[in-house]
Amino acid sequence: MNRRDVLKAGAVTGALAVVGISASSCAEETAVTTSAESITVTDIPIGGGVIVSEPPVVLTQPTAGDVKAFTSICPHQGCKVSEVSNNEIYCPCHGSKFSALDGSVIQGPATEGLAAAAVAVDGTKVSFG
Numbered sequence: 001m002n003r004r005d006v007l008k009a010g011a012v013t014g015a016l017a018v019v020g021i022s023a024s025s026c027a028e029e030t031a032v033t034t035s036a037e038s039i040t041v042t043d044i045p046i047g048g049g050v051i052v053s054e055p056p057v058v059l060t061q062p063t064a065g066d067v068k069a070f071t072s073i074c075p076h077q078g079c080k081v082s083e084v085s086n087n088e089i090y091c092p093c094h095g096s097k098f099s100a101l102d103g104s105v106i107q108g109p110a111t112e113g114l115a116a117a118a119v120a121v122d123g124t125k126v127s128f129g
């Protein structure tokens, strides 16, 4: 099953307003698109990520407890990234891929990586922007 074939709403609870979910057979490859006031560490799949609508940020958790944040705006032509799996952040417009560890370019046409965004973890609560 293609992960883009699976769209659901409501898998993230609490204060999250889920816009859509793209999931594959592996939980760590799940990417979530959401608008949220607060996100907890457990909302971010390990090896995957959460794409926040506003502010435009993608949160990743390459390894358990190691949360990263980057702008979700692709530096190539400004599309929003759409998916995080296997520690790669994917832009749907022209296929660029970025590292979920540091935002660097894995595959072009983008020549610049995703800029880091501020992120802080207090217990399980993730603050970003």
Ligand code: FES
Residues within 6 Å of the ligand: 074, 075, 076, 077, 078, 079, 091, 092, 093, 094, 095, 096, 108, 109, 110
């Ligand atoms: S806008 Fe992202 S690859 Fe072109």
